[in-house]
Amino acid sequence: MKRVSVRQSPVHGKGVFALCGLRAGERIFEYKGMVTTWREAARWNARRDVSGHTFLFGLSDGRVIDGGRGGNGARWLNHACAANCEAVEDSGRVYIETIREIAAGEELFIDYALEIDQQTDDEAQREYACRCGTPCCRGTMLGAGAVETVVVAA
Ligand SMILES: [Zn+2]
Incomplete structure (x- = not known):
């Protein structure tokens, strides 16, 4: 049974929405895409107009999953x-799991905690500004340190 769908989001572009109530800790889907290096992905994406939507997902081994190539609906998850x-890394694959109960119709969010290659200058800060509007919003999709994925022992 399909538990989520992709449609226009009030936060940004497209988003992923629950079609039914979800329990905490449910594995929703895999974050699919081409596994590559940051350098190659940055070069490939720079040639296309993908500004504003981030389809790159950092793996613990330093590579990325590029959801823009061979990806699925998971690439439309917005940041909050x-x-x-949350994204759970399991044997080199990434799965999206709920961390609390989600009601039917609610939008699904993950905390990107992005790590970008360049200096976090003003331009980058603007490009990755967060619009989630929650009281604890830190105003950016960038993380303090490394990309935060939870590594599950195989
Ligand atoms: Zn925010």
């Missing part, structure tokens, strides 16, 4: 500082 889902 108070996310209701």
